[in-house]
Amino acid sequence: MLPVPKIIRHPLSLSIPDVQLNLTQLVYGNGAPVVYIQAGIHANEYPAMACAAALRDRLAAFESEGRIAGTVRLVPVANPIGLGQFVQAHHQGRYDADTGVNFNRGYPSVYASLKSRVESELGGDVDRNETVIRGALTAIASELSAETLSQQHKHQLFAWALDADYLIDLHCDEQALMHLYASKRAYPQLRPLAHALGVRVAMLADDSGGASFDEAGPGLWSRLAADFPDLPIPVGCRGCTVECRGELDVSDAYANADAEGIVRYLGQIGVLRGTAEIDPFDVIEVDLEAVDLVPTSSAGLIEWSVALGDTVKAGDIVAQVTPLDPVERAPVPIVARNSGLVMTTITRRYVRAGQSVCKIAGSEPLTWRSGYLLGD
Structure with a gap:
């Protein structure tokens, strides 16, 4: 029997009376680096959640064998709100039925607070700068407060990922080739992931607009680098969105292949031990524009x-x-x-x-x- 990972359940307490929704995070390992992976923030994008389920099984096996060097935080179902939104038998998982807002837009805007906390502490030592920034981010995450269910949902996911070294947000499109969104600053360290997953197109932009999940936290590091060009600001969190083909591409074969690709990448960045090598793949790399x-x-x-x-x-x-x-x-x-x-x-x-x-x-x-x- 495989070991049970550390399970963190966060109740979404602002839901309606007697209906308890929870966000669940599975934590494997306790070392560095830290990788945050979530699936299904658009709750009708089923291939993403299928990949996360296959990845969960692999991570459990790695943990039982003592082959996890870093930490993986996995949220296999990131949107219990959207998962229950059906209108006359049609699943409406992309937009919050209450607010009409896309579940992957409008994450907390905390840059002003971050900058004010760190600007007097930053200097010429890149490692110390990283420590200062991560300390400020941890404090900010602990201070987030929500007035609505939608805010509570987004704030908790944002807080869980804010101090991670890597962030992988799993999605899918309607009908699509495998593709990926990432910032230009972080992509050199994410390129092996694109190869491991067989990504056909990698689309690069440092700010695509909308405060999507993969940019809201990781983009804070880029903004600091832009505002303090003479100081060594590390990449910090390497964030990306992976689009697992199209919404009908749900199969064990696809889920297992995508999970294996992520495992190989986790091996390359030092989170897992004893993974297979990443084979090169012909990825088209373009500006999002x-x-x-x-x-x-x-x-x-x-x-x-x-x-x-x-x-x-x-x-x-x-x-x-x-x-x-x-x-x-x-x-x-x-x-x-x-x-x-x-x-x-x-x-x-x-x-x-x-x-x-x-x-x-x-x-x-x-x-x-x-x-x-x-x-x-």
Whole structure:
């Protein structure tokens, strides 16, 4: 029988009376470095949670064999609120039904507090700077207070991850190739993870907007580095979002392959002992501004002219939309605005005017892609 990890349950006490929701964190090992991994903050992204379940089994085996050198904090189900949100048999796990806010947006903004706590203590010693910053982050995490269930949920996840050395947030898209979001500053240390997972596209931006989970904490280190350019500010937390293909890609084969990729990466960064080597993989690495979210100009039924993994040129027709108009039935083409790889497509066959229907990863930043770079 495999050993039971340390289990931390945090009650979401602001839920309705007599309905007790909990966040559960499984902790393996107690050394350094510390890796925080969560799955399912978008509660209808099932491949992410399947990967976390497979990873949990592997970590238990490593712990039983004494092969964990660092610490892994695993939250295999990060959103019990969204997991229960069904409307007429349809799972609505991306947005909080109460607030309408995306579960992966709007995490705490604590930079002003962090900067005021550390600016007089920072100096020329990078190790001391890291100690000072981590101490301030621990204090900030302990002081977070929430007035709503949504805030309580986000604050607790944020606090659990705030002092980690690495952060891996597991998601999926609608239909997609394996891809990853990361900051430019942290990506050199995350590149082996992209290879281990067979990531087709790594999209890089230091601030994509929206205060998503993978940027809210790790981005604090980047902001300090920008504000104190003459001081050695470490990378701190290397945060990323991994998109485990599409929402229908739930299988033991995928879950086990993705869990194995993460295990190999944990071995490379010194968290696990005795893992297999990471094989090189051809990852396309691009600025997030080079990835177009292709819109449709018309509502109607969509028919695809391309498939995932196809390479297109600017001006190519990627799909056409047939309006549901009783008189006008002429198809409306959807045209690629950049050249690159078709990396995601939507699953539904009815589209709204202005809706983004696919992502095309190009090589050059696009003039219309700035500021808020994420989808909905």
